[in-house]
Amino acid sequence: METTKETVLHGWHVEQGANMALFGSYHMPLWYRSGTKAEHLAVINAAGIFDTSHMAVVSLSGRDARGVLQRCFSKDLRQCLGRGPLVDGRAVYGVFLGDDGTVIDDAIVCQLAEESYMVVVNASMGPAVALRLRENAGGLAVVINDHSDRIGKMDIQGPLAARILGRVLREPGEAFANLSYFAFRGGFGDFVAQRPVVTVDGTPLLLSRTGYTGEFGFELFVAIERLPALWEMVLAAGRDDGLLACGLAARDSLRAGAVLPLSHQDIGPWPFLNNPWQFALPWDSGGKAFTKDFLGGPALLAASWEKHTLPFAGFDARKIGAGEGSLVTDERGRAIGTILTCTTDMAIGRVEGQIRSVAEDPGFAAKGLCCGFVLLDEPRQPGDTVVLSDGKRRLTVEIRADVRPSRTARRPMSAMPGLEAEMSTLRAEVNP
Amino acid sequence: MKEFDELLFNEEFRYTEEHEWVSVGGAELMVGISDYAQDQLGDIVFVEMPEVGATFARGEQFGTLESVKAVSELYLPVGGEVVAVNEALGDSPELINQDPYGAWIVKIRPSDTAELEQLLNAESYRSMLRG
Numbered sequence: 125m126e127t128t129k130e131t132v133l134h135g136w137h138v139e140q141g142a143n144m145a146l147f148g149s150y151h152m153p154l155w156y157r158s159g160t161k162a163e164h165l166a167v168i169n170a171a172g173i174f175d176t177s178h179m180a181v182v183s184l185s186g187r188d189a190r191g192v193l194q195r196c197f198s199k200d201l202r203q204c205l206g207r208g209p210l211v212d213g214r215a216v217y218g219v220f221l222g223d224d225g226t227v228i229d230d231a232i233v234c235q236l237a238e239e240s241y242m243v244v245v246n247a248s249m250g251p252a253v254a255l256r257l258r259e260n261a262g263g264l265a266v267v268i269n270d271h272s273d274r275i276g277k278m279d280i281q282g283p284l285a286a287r288i289l290g291r292v293l294r295e296p297g298e299a300f301a302n303l304s305y306f307a308f309r310g311g312f313g314d315f316v317a318q319r320p321v322v323t324v325d326g327t328p329l330l331l332s333r334t335g336y337t338g339e340f341g342f343e344l345f346v347a348i349e350r351l352p353a354l355w356e357m358v359l360a361a362g363r364d365d366g367l368l369a370c371g372l373a374a375r376d377s378l379r380a381g382a383v384l385p386l387s388h389q390d391i392g393p394w395p396f397l398n399n400p401w402q403f404a405l406p407w408d409s410g411g412k413a414f415t416k417d418f419l420g421g422p423a424l425l426a427a428s429w430e431k432h433t434l435p436f437a438g439f440d441a442r443k444i445g446a447g448e449g450s451l452v453t454d455e456r457g458r459a460i461g462t463i464l465t466c467t468t469d470m471a472i473g474r475v476e477g478q479i480r481s482v483a484e485d486p487g488f489a490a491k492g493l494c495c496g497f498v499l500l501d502e503p504r505q506p507g508d509t510v511v512l513s514d515g516k517r518r519l520t521v522e523i524r525a526d527v528r529p530s531r532t533a534r535r536p537m538s539a540m541p542g543l544e545a546e547m548s549t550l551r552a553e554v555n556p
Numbered sequence: 557m558k559e560f561d562e563l564l565f566n567e568e569f570r571y572t573e574e575h576e577w578v579s580v581g582g583a584e585l586m587v588g589i590s591d592y593a594q595d596q597l598g599d600i601v602f603v604e605m606p607e608v609g610a611t612f613a614r615g616e617q618f619g620t621l622e623s624v625k626a627v628s629e630l631y632l633p634v635g636g637e638v639v640a641v642n643e644a645l646g647d648s649p650e651l652i653n654q655d656p657y658g659a660w661i662v663k664i665r666p667s668d669t670a671e672l673e674q675l676l677n678a679e680s681y682r683s684m685l686r687g
Contacts, residue, residue, distance in 0.1 A: 143557040143598060154598065159653065160624040161599040373598065373625050441602040441649075445627050468601050468624050491647075492601045492624075514627075517604075517620070 131177035132276060132351050142371060148247030150178040153371035161470045161492075163374035167339050168471040168483050170366035171282030173358055174375055176336075176343065177351060180250030180272040182243040183314065184257065188264035189241055196220055196260050197233055197243075198396075200406035200416045210235050213318045215306045215334060218404045220245075220256055221420025225395040225427055229253055230387045230404070232334060234308055236317045242330075244343075246387045248272075260419065276351030280358060280367075281341030281378075283532050286540055288362035289331075289342060292354075294322045299331055305534050308332035312347050327354055336375060338382020340532035340540060380496050381469030381528035383435045390433065390464045390497045397424055398503075399433035432500045433464065436510070436521040437479060441468050443494035444512040444519050452498045453511045453518075463512055465496035472528050483530040494519070495527045557595060564591040565682060566657040570633065570675035573684065577657065578633040580672060584640070586660035587633060589621065592685055594656045597623040600649045605641040605662060612636070614671050618662065621652070634671040636664040 142153035166172045199218035201210045215234040229249040234242040250272030290296030299321045310321025312328040321331045330345040406415045443466045452461040473490040506525040569577040575593035579586040602622040614635040640663040651659040
């Protein structure tokens with residue numbers, strides 16, 4: 125029997141009246157009293173915080189750490205930042221594949237130093253990923269550790285994330301200066317990167333400009349016993365700016381609108397091909413071969429996988445559950461695939477057929493659009509329509525290249541409103 | 557999630573085991589979902605309602621409610637003809653979350669008011685939820 129696990133913030137979630145549910149064997153908040161819609165919109169208009177301590181961290185250190193990752197992980201670490209190699213303080217997204225080219229899990233690999241890496245994977249996946257790495261580390265100079273349930277992690281996401289987080293950091297200007305998307309700094313315990321980042325109460329943290337919402341923001345890693353205090357401190361710092369604690373339902377609808385996959389749902393035990401996330405693979409410029417040899421790579425090149433994973437968006441908030449009995453048909457009712465994810469992005473709506481976001485116009489009364497991913501037996505192009513069905517209801521949706529417009533994840537730090545001025549004021553207050 | 561003692565009940569209404577309520581008295585009866593149901597579903601984002609004039613048997617599906625996470629079917633507590641649908645829910649489905657016993661979904665003209673007797677009163681519904 126599987127044990128139900130709790131994060132260190134579980135008591136807080138329950139105390140706040142969160143609607144709780146099991147996710148990856150963790151008892152997690154789906155939404156708090158403010159409700160999913162308010163939480164989703166907070167991340168678009170202000171900021172939200174998420175308890176993500178259920179995610180697992182695996183570390184690799186030693187002379188051969190990079191070599192083991194290069195063999196097991198899908199990104200070519202010699203050329204994954206443009207044409208350049210992964211360097212200290214930078215992170216990359218990719219997947220761990222089985223030898224048959226199916227997905228074990230997706231992950232973000234952070235280079236703390238040339239011989240030290242932090243691999244962030246999904247809930248309950250620490251042991252499986254650590255095992256995969258160890259199987260390929262025989263006789264090599266590398267120490268691999270699974271830190272599942274021993275690291276505190278929370279995310280702050282939304283346009284005001286830096287402004288709010290800056291209020292709890294000792295040197296916010298230094299922590300944020302030129303911190304690009306998929307860069308990180310700071311550290312704690314054995315996870316030491318460049319430049320310490322420390323909160324006003326002296327908690328060291330690893331500050332990573334990554335996330336799972338498509339919006340500007342950070343993932344914060346701390347010693348597990350420091351997480352509850354950090355959570356409360358950030359929440360208090362953002363209260364007047366509309367910061368909300370957000371549950372997994374808002375996390376799911378935000379990521380779906382941002383066309384980000386949920387591991388073991390949108391990617392899983394089938395070849396990692398014909399999907400929107402091929403940037404996770406080391407394709408060469410010709411797109412027919414890989415720039416390196418890695419586990420699962422040869423199987424992908426040899427695979428005859430004809431199915432296509434495609435994002436879609438509906439024309440209103442109606443959706444069809446992705447459960448058993450649901451399917452995708454063409455306009456004539458012929459079955460052509462299955463539904464992987466179907467949720468509602470509450471920040472968007474259609475105006476004369478075009479998708480618009482409240483991020484572009486705060487006065488826009490978005491009613492929400494259903495969106496997600498389908499796995500089709502045949503190709504479709506953006507703009508094509510298919511029909512989702514649960515056997516009773518039929519819903520026409522549009523295949524999309526992208527879903528929620530005007531996302532903020534990749535905006536430069538300097539473009540986030542009011543940041544620089546506020547930073548200098550804050551620094552003066554904290555260090556008079 | 558609301559604690560049991562925070563849940564609201566309308567003492568005048570009758571309830572189904574699927575958490576719909578129906579008003580009692582008069583030629584037209586209002587139908588909606590309970591406070592417990594809206595709290596479990598979370599934010600309602602879309603209400604699919606039947607055509608006025610449609611008739612349904614008791615227990616038959618007459619519409620769907622969509623929350624951000626799920627699609628739920630609505631079953632009619634007593635059979636009858638739909639005489640009105642709550643148009644306000646088209647623009648503001650969240651009214652169901654805000655005021656579950658005010659935000660009726662359909663009004664029906666019951667074909668047999670005796671069917672009301674087979675439903676739960678507020679006290680039995682409360683007991684059912686308490687478990």
